[in-house]
Amino acid sequence: DPLMDCKECHERFRADQLIEEYAKENEIEIEGAVDSWSHEDMEDYIAEHKIKCPTCGEHNFTDVRQFNLMFKTHQGVTEDASNEVYLRPETAQGIFVNFKNVQRTSRKKIPFGIGQIGKSFRNEITPGNFIFRTREFEQMELQFFCEPGTDLEWFEYWRNFSMSWLKSLNIKEEELRFRDHDEAELSHYSKATTDIDFLFPFGWGELWGIADRTDYDLKQHQEHSKVDMTYFDDEKQEKYIPYVVEPSLGVDRVTLAFLSSAYDEEELEDGQSRTVLRFHPALAPVKIGILPLSKKLSEEATEVYKLLSRYYNCEYDDRGNIGRRYRRQDEIGTPYCITYDFDSRDDQSVTIRDRDTMEQERVKIEDLKDYFEDKFYFEVL
Known part of the structure; x- marks a missing residue:
């Protein structure tokens, strides 16, 4: 990443993000992606616009220089170049290394995907905005392996599925947008990339990246490890290196x-106000x-609590009016509250209150399991 320092207060900044923030505040349209500019172009823009x-409010920066986001450390008790290692900046490469092993042991046929969730590490220059940008974070990534020539069709499928998944879980449509990468912004391995951005309280930010990585990663592993990464297609009776479509989602970011x-x-x-977390x-x-x-x-x-806590995470509360x-319960996002009252002893029914509408209905205790099974069902629309 392009790094520069303020000579007055010694704060460090990403030059591309400094330019983007300035353009946003001053409503200036910038063509293309700033992170694809040369260091000289960034320096010229910062100087021209002062x-x-x-x-600190001063205009006195160092030259822009490249900064390695990967954390370097040493394996073992000695610290020399022979045992340098890096913390992984993404989970994807572990999937590519194990592609043939997973495919053979699970006897999968193309197309299929391998998903993983785990920690990644990036030495971010300016972490911030709560858990939006941190140096240690959780990722959910799927590497979807498909036949060459079908990759753009699958890319479109995962692009639309990812957006539908977010909307199905109650994220508002006006808070989401697609942002397609132009040719200058594409990564060296990418044939097509789309980001799904979310409108956070601090502005638009990347939430989910969907990329057509082609066969770049498997070819690189094959070249350097000398391990055959080809797949034999029984139906077509031919070998090929699969193409890969990758939906990559930051767990911390989607939680935020x-x-x-x-x-x-x-x-x-009645003039009162209430705070609600309207979780799906x-x-x-x-x-x-x-x-x-x-x-x-x-x-x-x-007894009602014991019945339902076998199936759902429930909270028992008998303090206060x-x-x-x-x-x-509204403040922590609990979708339903059950009130057991004096009539419940006679009719073996309870009152269920809906968090969002605050409407109430009477349901038999023996029907509660089936009632909530329907309420908590989830599918992507």
Whole structure:
């Protein structure tokens, strides 16, 4: 990444991000991706527009230089060039190395995908915006292997699926956008790349990247390891190196997006306000709140809790008046609250309150499992 220092306050910045922030604040349209510019072009733009340091307000920067985002360390007890290692900046390469092993042992036929979730590390110049940009982060990546010539069709499929997945989990349509990379912005391995951006409280930011990596990675591993990475197609009776489509999602970033999109402060008809996390029921950490109307009903309400906690993460709360307990559950995003009242002893029914509509309905205790099975069902629209 292009790095530059402020000579006055010694803060470090990515030159491309400094330019992008300046252009955004001054409503200047920039053609193409700034990170594809040469160092000289970045320096000239910063000088021409007299861009100032965001920290101290001075215009006195060093030259732009390249900065390696990979963390370097040493394996073993000695520190010399022979045992230098790097923390992985992405999870993808472990999948490529094991492609043949997974394909053979699972007896998969092309097309198929290998997914992985795990830690990645990048020595970010300017981490910030809470968990949006950190030096240690969690990634979910899928490498989808397909026949050469079908890659752009699969690229379009995963591009649309990824967007639909986010919308199906209650992220608002106006908070999402596709951003296709132009030719100058494409990575060296990429035939096509699209980012799904989310409108965070601090502005638009990349959430999900979908890339057509072609056969670049498998060819590189084959060339340097001398291990055959070809796949034999039984139907076509031919060998080829598969192409790869990669949807890559930052777990920390999508968590922040779900929180940002779900947060709501609602004005009620009686003039009061309530804070609500409108999580999709499939995402809510606590699925059901069990609230006895009185502590005298604790024994029976506990039985309802035991029944449902076998299937769902439930929270039992008997402290405070019922209105405050509803508000507490709204604030942590619990989609449904069950109230066990004095009538429940006679009719063996409970009152279920919906978090979003605040509407209530009466349901038999024996029907609760089936009732919630339908409510918590999730599929991509």
